[in-house]
Amino acid sequence: MLIPLLSLLALAQATPPASSPAPLPSDVAAQDWRPIPDDELLVMTLTGNRIVVIRLAARFAPQHVANVRTLAKAGWWDASSVYRVQENWVAQWGDATEKKKLAPGVVETPAAEYEIGAFTVAQRLSKPDSHSTASGFSADGWPIATDGKAAWLTHCYGMVGVARGPAPDTGSGSELFTPIGQSARRLDRNYTVVGRIIEGMKYLSALPRSDAAMGVYATEAERSGIVSIRLASDMPATERPKFEYRSTDNARFAAYIKLRENPAPPTIGSGGVELCEVPLATRSVPAK
Amino acid sequence: MLIPLLSLLALAQATPPASSPAPLPSDVAAQDWRPIPDDELLVMTLTGNRIVVIRLAARFAPQHVANVRTLAKAGWWDASSVYRVQENWVAQWGDATEKKKLAPGVVETPAAEYEIGAFTVAQRLSKPDSHSTASGFSADGWPIATDGKAAWLTHCYGMVGVARGPAPDTGSGSELFTPIGQSARRLDRNYTVVGRIIEGMKYLSALPRSDAAMGVYATEAERSGIVSIRLASDMPATERPKFEYRSTDNARFAAYIKLRENPAPPTIGSGGVELCEVPLATRSVPAK
Numbered sequence: 415m416l417i418p419l420l421s422l423l424a425l426a427q428a429t430p431p432a433s434s435p436a437p438l439p440s441d442v443a444a445q446d447w448r449p450i451p452d453d454e455l456l457v458m459t460l461t462g463n464r465i466v467v468i469r470l471a472a473r474f475a476p477q478h479v480a481n482v483r484t485l486a487k488a489g490w491w492d493a494s495s496v497y498r499v500q501e502n503w504v505a506q507w508g509d510a511t512e513k514k515k516l517a518p519g520v521v522e523t524p525a526a527e528y529e530i531g532a533f534t535v536a537q538r539l540s541k542p543d544s545h546s547t548a549s550g551f552s553a554d555g556w557p558i559a560t561d562g563k564a565a566w567l568t569h570c571y572g573m574v575g576v577a578r579g580p581a582p583d584t585g586s587g588s589e590l591f592t593p594i595g596q597s598a599r600r601l602d603r604n605y606t607v608v609g610r611i612i613e614g615m616k617y618l619s620a621l622p623r624s625d626a627a628m629g630v631y632a633t634e635a636e637r638s639g640i641v642s643i644r645l646a647s648d649m650p651a652t653e654r655p656k657f658e659y660r661s662t663d664n665a666r667f668a669a670y671i672k673l674r675e676n677p678a679p680p681t682i683g684s685g686g687v688e689l690c691e692v693p694l695a696t697r698s699v700p701a702k
Numbered sequence: 703m704l705i706p707l708l709s710l711l712a713l714a715q716a717t718p719p720a721s722s723p724a725p726l727p728s729d730v731a732a733q734d735w736r737p738i739p740d741d742e743l744l745v746m747t748l749t750g751n752r753i754v755v756i757r758l759a760a761r762f763a764p765q766h767v768a769n770v771r772t773l774a775k776a777g778w779w780d781a782s783s784v785y786r787v788q789e790n791w792v793a794q795w796g797d798a799t800e801k802k803k804l805a806p807g808v809v810e811t812p813a814a815e816y817e818i819g820a821f822t823v824a825q826r827l828s829k830p831d832s833h834s835t836a837s838g839f840s841a842d843g844w845p846i847a848t849d850g851k852a853a854w855l856t857h858c859y860g861m862v863g864v865a866r867g868p869a870p871d872t873g874s875g876s877e878l879f880t881p882i883g884q885s886a887r888r889l890d891r892n893y894t895v896v897g898r899i900i901e902g903m904k905y906l907s908a909l910p911r912s913d914a915a916m917g918v919y920a921t922e923a924e925r926s927g928i929v930s931i932r933l934a935s936d937m938p939a940t941e942r943p944k945f946e947y948r949s950t951d952n953a954r955f956a957a958y959i960k961l962r963e964n965p966a967p968p969t970i971g972s973g974g975v976e977l978c979e980v981p982l983a984t985r986s987v988p989a990k
Contacts, residue, residue: 501904501907502860502903502907541830542829542830543974544827544829544831544972544974544977545972545974545975545976546972570884571790571884571885572790580968581968582968594907595884595907596859596881596883596978597978597979597981600965600972603970603972615789615790616789616910619790619883619908620907620908621908622904623904623907623908674888677888680869681869682816682890682891682892683888684833684834684849684887684888684891686831687832687888688832688887688976689832690885693885
């Protein structure tokens with residue numbers, strides 16, 4: 415039964431402000447939207463036709479992304495699962511047994527890609543945070559932090575990291591995870607970030623939590639089945655999703671950050687915003 | 703089917719570090735655990751016997767907590783629901799119609815309690831964050847921030863806030879919400895914090911997200927039923943839960959923070975930790 419409109423309006427009066435998941439069209443100029451290449455889109459299909467789309471950080475973690483592409487092309491994840499969901503921590507997927515042989519061409523232990531070449535951002539936030547001396551966004555919409563010496567992609571909610579064994583083993587990329595809470599920034603510089611979930615995060619964040627050790631589901635029945643993981647570039651043209659990201663190297667995004675840092679009265683602002691609090695917009699577009 | 707132990711061990715090799723939801727017993731001395739008064743424990747029972755326990759911030763938001771107690775004593779929330787779950791934002795509960803008359807004795811619009819009297823913390827974090835000039839924990843385990851002038855309880859994951867209409871209406875406390883993502887600190891100083899979820903957060907964080915406006919479920923069927931909300935002090939002694947919190951005014955907690963800020967090698971630390979990233983321990987204890 416639909417809630418009457420009047421009731422919805424009443425609700426709007428007593429709720430925290432909308433989270434602005436999507437910017438208003440007026441905030442974004444047409445040229446701010448730029449295409450994400452098909453081979454930087456990873457499409458994970460969970461049972462029940464729940465689609466999760468990951469944007470790959472190809473230029474920041476090229477070796478791990480190469481592995482991910484090889485695994486996707488080999489259909490390596492087909493019939494695998496989301497096998498770990500730990501409250502206020504991570505959801506993790508891949509081969510629950512961790513015994514499955516990797517696909518040919520996958521480098522089992524690539525060199526670490528915990529850090530990136532340089533702190534090159536189009537928009538810098540006004541205030542440092544607890545983990546860095548400066549942070550901001552690359553022109554192509556990735557969250558980046560620095561301590562003045564090194565720079566790195568940050569483990570914000572919805573970013574995709576590579577699970578691994580003890581350092582310096584960085585993991586192949588076959589087991590991936592995403593932070594589902596508010597506490598993963600301490601993984602920065604210790605784990606390789608390979609991407610960010612741009613659609614369907616709700617299918618991972620709302621999975622039942624496990625109370626077993628490290629949140630690994632104690633039974634097979636608890637796991638969420640993965641039907642397939644494919645690169646968009648390997649999908650038939652008719653099924654292939656198309657996405658654009660909102661670029662940050664423009665006055666509209668600068669104004670957006672400024673408003674987040676200094677909201678309009680009567681809202682009290684702090685003059686700052688935490689990197690992981692800023693929604694990074696993408697949008698689905700029709701195939702051409 | 704149980705995962706064989708060997709397989710679990712293998713998994714442990716390829717996962718991000720445990721989130722340390724609970725400190726090891728050796729980190730906490732017996733006297734660090736202190737009782738939470740029964741009338742500062744709010745027990746929300748969802749359908750399916752899912753229990754959520756909220757610790758009330760009685761000394762920080764006395765007027766709103768008084769309202770919450772009055773509503774609980776009146777059984778006002780019985781047969782209400784969790785009616786809003788917005789991805790990376792909040793879960794909200796109360797009367798979905800917002801038309802239900804408040805219980806006798808409830809102050810409909812108490813004065814704002816967005817800020818607290820003073821920045822009185824037992825443990826101060828080493829680095830400021832994007833929202834404050836200093837932050838830390840009260841001796842009794844509440845996260846507090848300051849800008850050098852005002853001080854406030856912070857909207858961390860799992861804190862409980864009072865939904866409201868446009869300022870200066872602060873809301874009565876009948877509609878409550880908890881942040882389920884990483885982006886709610888901007889509610890600081892704009893909403894009244896009345897508590898923190900200390901057990902059963904997983905039942906709220908894992909609820910299905912709604913794509914409808916502001917995450918309000920579009921149909922009644924989507925709502926999660928609330929059977930009752932009671933103060934522990936009003937429950938029969940045999941059913942009454944007992945909880946203790948970990949106090950922060952001691953060397954063990956100081957060492958714990960220090961280790962979070964400067965983890966042991968080979969883990970790379972930043973020398974800082976964000977306030978909302980620090981797990982605040984509580985434990986369930988047998989009734990006496």
